[in-house]
Amino acid sequence: MRHQGRRLVTAVATLGLSCVVAAGELPTDSLYRLHVSLETQAAQQVGLDLYRGHTTLISMFYGSCPAACPMLMTSLQVYESHLDEAARARLRVLLVSFDAARDTPQQLALLAEQHHTDSVRWSLVSAAEPDARRIAALLNFRYRRLPDQSFDHSLLITLLDPEGRVLATTQTLVGDTAFEAKLAAATAAPAAADKVPNR
């Protein structure tokens, strides 16, 4: 692990201030201000702002987690199942693994398949250290690698607006009605934009 840590430290030093700020018009309270590199199921590098422009649910997990992570996936699917089809179509789901060593693109793809996630609107990605730690820091998500290579970690789902601002969080996997209401409101038809025919 220290081997890897050292390389990463070097990489970070080379990148300079990788976590500093960006471009243009992002609000100061946007989580998309953090610049990190995520690897997708398709082995592409993307940023945390992958779904900028869409209401997004974001959480962290690790794929070999025996219990809570399958529950997290199911929970997200249940939360979005309460939306009508049009609202669901506006929603995106970003799941970030903090176990990049084991959650390879192939493994992420397998997980997505096992859970029948909607590949248009869902992405399973992994973040290596130190980016994973930074994303967790940003989300107020906690995780710790244990000697047996499992993790202790938070259960936390965060709802972001299209500009990456936090609208709501929940630590309840099923039935947080206040969170459901905010999710519904955030994915409701935009008043003006919706009148423009899509196609």
Next chain:
Amino acid sequence: MKPPGVRKVRRTNISFVALLAGVLLPGAAIPAVADNPFVAVAGAEFRSALPARPQAPVTVQRFMLQQHAVTNAEYLEFLKTHGEWRRDAVPVVMADADYLSHWSGTLDPGPHAAPLQPVTRVSWFAAVAYCEAQHARLPSWYEWEWAAAASARQRDARADAAWRQQVLDWYSQPAGAVLPAVQQGPANFYGLYDLLGVVWEWVEDFNALLPADADPEKFCGNGAQNLEQKENYAVLMRIAMLGSLRASDTGRALGFRCARDAAGSP
């Protein structure tokens, strides 16, 4: 547990006087910015106060840690070349509204932030960025805990009742209005200063330290509870405090120092 502060250690009184002098005479004959070299800490296998499952010693590789907390003067130098971390530029998701709020201006520490005092009211993101700019990183919790286990004579003084009492005495001093300058206390075994006496310090994996009152239903895994070494009060306080923070939080007694992997270490 004995109430803290029963026995006073003469040395800390001396440092208190020194700190007063430093604060009362800001600008008066203040030495050039103290060098803040990276000091080697030998690797070890030791029992951490953090719970683990199964309960087993943890290994820390040899590493380098800065001799003292990063000072206001050092942080000012960083801000001169990294404008994105000035308090009027940093995004609120990376530093809260109190970030450097005791400074007189964005590039002026002023009378309430003496050059040799530890810089405080800095967020975790800011501390990470500072260390990166030094081609360094924050220490991990285990590294910090191991470095802070040393007394002046022993690498691991945690079982030494006299040393533990000394640590508690540091903690029991009134919080006071002003922070001491760095390096007023005694050096530890490695030549590191003030790990336990002056400010709380960020660690790289602060958000691996689950809050002591964590609701088990809101965490996956059962290692979150049952901190070990309950007699090691000073360290447990650190864990509880760091575990309760958000990365954008700042505090008037919360600073940091940087670490590096040791050259040539495995």
